[in-house]
Amino acid sequence: MKQDRQYFIKQVAKVTGLTAQLIRKWEERYQLIEPKRLPNGYRLYSESDVNTLLSIKSLQKQGYSITEAVALTKDHNNTMVSDADEVHPLQTASMPASKLNHFVISMLESGSACNELELVVLLKQAFHYFGLNAFLTEVVAPFLKVVGDKWEAGEWDEFQESVSSLVVRDMLVQIRRNFQYNDNAPLVIGACLPMEQHEIPVHFLLLQLLLKGWKTFLIGASPAPGSIESLVSRLKPRIVLLSASTTLPFEHDPELLNKLDRFAGSMPATVFYMGGEGALEYAKKHVPERIIIARNMEEVII
Structure with a gap:
């Protein structure tokens, strides 16, 4: 570069x-x-x-x-x-x-123009230049931060934000699927809550845990009610990561946090974390007993 x-x-x-x-x-x-x-x-x-x-x-x-x-x-x-x-x-x-480095600046220019192909090329170049860990922290995280700021400020419309976010999401999915890991590695499950559509933070965390020797499984955006409990019961992971970028999941189901917290209490061998702005906001008045509310990635990446 x-x-x-x-x-x-x-x-x-x-x-x-x-x-x-x-x-x-x-x-x-x-x-x-x-x-x-x-x-x-x-x-x-x-x-x-x-x-x-x-x-x-x-x-x-x-x-x-x-x-x-x-x-x-x-x-x-x-x-x-x-x-x-x-x-x-x-x-x-x-x-x-x-x-912001050259890759991020160029990606913002391509995102502004909704040029999906250029975004894909730049992401691949940045990934091969930096390696996975620095790619996540020096490219993906700052790029998404600026994209979010631009959308919030009204500088970008929904289409510009959507194209940029989806291209990044697809790249992270591809990297995670192709990542080689030990079958005997401890398992971590990442899941969005029902009604939650923002799954990129979960991909980001799972990739960082892959680098630390974990095996990962993703429950994607807006899973059906009960699917998180069903898969966790079946797979028995060491860690479960629950994500809520908005408070919509809790507004849709006011008992959701209590139900998940009771379920976490029935799985003593599994550590449950919940993060995201929506979870942090909701947890100010509704503090779970078993689920750990994580305020930043460092609390989860152990």
Whole structure:
């Protein structure tokens, strides 16, 4: 992957969601980015420029003024360069968690155009470049985070979000199905709750557990009522991962969590985890006795 990858302003606008006019205005007024100029006057922006613009946009979304956002981003970039080992006050949660690499930036451009074929090619290239673990953390996770942010902010429509998410999902399914594992490895079952359609987080976790020597089984999106209990009883896994990105499963069946919690109590040899924004929200007022509510992946990836 080339480190000096450059982008025209139209590409930067697609990725960042900022207009070309605003990008030029920020460039000229705040001197925060310095694109190269071609003889014909066209600007070429670097990956660093793209990430800087995304940082300013993220800070503005958190309530900072443009002046404050620019100052924070400048100071953050300077401290990161001056001493990467020292912890500085500006290295806080207000700054974007990670920098987008060339693959993610190109995928966002393809996703914006709903170019499914280009997305597939980029995902395959990134997978072979990084290897599975870094592919998940450096490509898949940040890409889906930005896609979700764009859809939530109204920058992308449902079709753009759907195409991007489905291409990633299909890639993760393909990788998991082709992964070689030991038949004697301990089993983990991942399942969406009934009415839950977002299965990508489950694929993500199962792939990380495959890397740690587990054998995996997936119960896909919106399983039929009772199917989770039936399969867990039959397969007797070491771990069960339950996912709810929304509270819809609990709204549809107010007794769902209690039923699953009682079932978990009948399987003492199996550890049950439940995660996702919907599960976390619902568990604020409905705390299960047997099921562990996981707030992040690190609590599950053991």
